[in-house]
Amino acid sequence: MEKIYRDADVSMKPLDGKLVAVIGYGIQGKAQAANVRDSGVKVIIGTRPPEESTSRAQAKADGFEAYSIAEATKRADVLLIELADPAQPPIYKTDIAPNLSAGKTLCFCHGFNVLYGVIQPPKDVNTVLFVPNAPGHLVRQKYLAGEGVYGCVAVDHDATGNALAIALAVAKAVGSTRAGVVEMSFQHETEGDNFEEQILYGGAIQLMRTCFRVMVENGYPPSFAYAKAIRSLRSVIDVMDEVGIEEYISHRCSRTAEFAVRTRGPRVVNEDAIRDIFRETERGEFARDWMQEWALGMPTLHRLRRTAADSEMEKTGQTWRQDFGR
Numbered sequence: 001m002e003k004i005y006r007d008a009d010v011s012m013k014p015l016d017g018k019l020v021a022v023i024g025y026g027i028q029g030k031a032q033a034a035n036v037r038d039s040g041v042k043v044i045i046g047t048r049p050p051e052e053s054t055s056r057a058q059a060k061a062d063g064f065e066a067y068s069i070a071e072a073t074k075r076a077d078v079l080l081i082e083l084a085d086p087a088q089p090p091i092y093k094t095d096i097a098p099n100l101s102a103g104k105t106l107c108f109c110h111g112f113n114v115l116y117g118v119i120q121p122p123k124d125v126n127t128v129l130f131v132p133n134a135p136g137h138l139v140r141q142k143y144l145a146g147e148g149v150y151g152c153v154a155v156d157h158d159a160t161g162n163a164l165a166i167a168l169a170v171a172k173a174v175g176s177t178r179a180g181v182v183e184m185s186f187q188h189e190t191e192g193d194n195f196e197e198q199i200l201y202g203g204a205i206q207l208m209r210t211c212f213r214v215m216v217e218n219g220y221p222p223s224f225a226y227a228k229a230i231r232s233l234r235s236v237i238d239v240m241d242e243v244g245i246e247e248y249i250s251h252r253c254s255r256t257a258e259f260a261v262r263t264r265g266p267r268v269v270n271e272d273a274i275r276d277i278f279r280e281t282e283r284g285e286f287a288r289d290w291m292q293e294w295a296l297g298m299p300t301l302h303r304l305r306r307t308a309a310d311s312e313m314e315k316t317g318q319t320w321r322q323d324f325g326r
């Protein structure tokens, strides 16, 4: 049985009198820092030096005390690690690790670096994770509306005996226990995230591109193919999320669409390939490939980006948005 924590199950006491440092003031850091502060917890920000950081000035403009990452680490009791994942290992080594001391808590927002041992926190420090399941702007928007986004917590190492309670208090301060927070492991959070990125992002984008390409190759006007490949999907996703997939297929789309979904959909998806990718992810092969790609300066991504940016679909999309609206 999965355990879901809601507001009433979680105490903010573990953060009483504690100083929280948000390390990295980007997409998640900015949103989480604002929510935690509005929940009554004292928050400071740690960023790279002003000449390197794109966000130090913004943090100050938003009314936070901003320090170097080393200084913020020294001062804080609980550190929310909100740096881009590949940027974390070198910064952890030079700025965070030397300034940790017994009883502090490192709270990650993705388990990748800890799971694969790229970051190995000392044993007298709590290593936990809290991840809201939404991009930063939505984390903030929902909080301001009195709501929250579903999230997860995990404990990799409990040094103080209350590591889970601290992770949950962070989740509550960010607003996620208003919706619900599930407890899981670093392994499942990381592999689940990597699996979703490959299958859902990778698969859905590949489907849209292939749909567009095949229609254009067969003489359809590009603007029509673009509307089919992207706009149609966009218009139904929200409805499916609101009412459920089965309700949508059975009652909210045409019978032709229902017939197409039920009889042709399974032919489009290669379930064996999805299972292969799941196993590769579990074996750490995706993580290894990605770490190698990052270490080499992302040559594969640079090459693939160039090809995709020049594609007919991207060009059609640019004019489509101008001609027919966003």
Ligand SMILES: NC(=O)c1ccc[n+]([C@@H]2O[C@H](COP(=O)([O-])OP(=O)(O)OC[C@H]3O[C@@H](n4cnc5c(N)ncnc54)[C@H](OP(=O)(O)O)[C@@H]3O)[C@@H](O)[C@H]2O)c1
Binding pocket: 024, 025, 026, 027, 028, 029, 047, 048, 052, 053, 054, 055, 056, 081, 082, 083, 084, 085, 087, 108, 109, 110, 131, 132, 133, 134, 135, 136
């Ligand atoms: N994006 C999301 O919505 C989302 C959702 C769930 C979980 N997460 C997790 O949240 C954490 C933060 O992700 P994010 O998307 O918020 O990160 P981000 O906005 O891309 O970057 C956060 C900060 O990392 C620093 N940074 C970025 N690239 C760097 C580089 N090459 N070298 C050194 N520093 C660099 C920047 O610091 P400066 O400002 O000082 O330049 C930046 O402000 C990650 O663990 C991520 O997996 C993100």
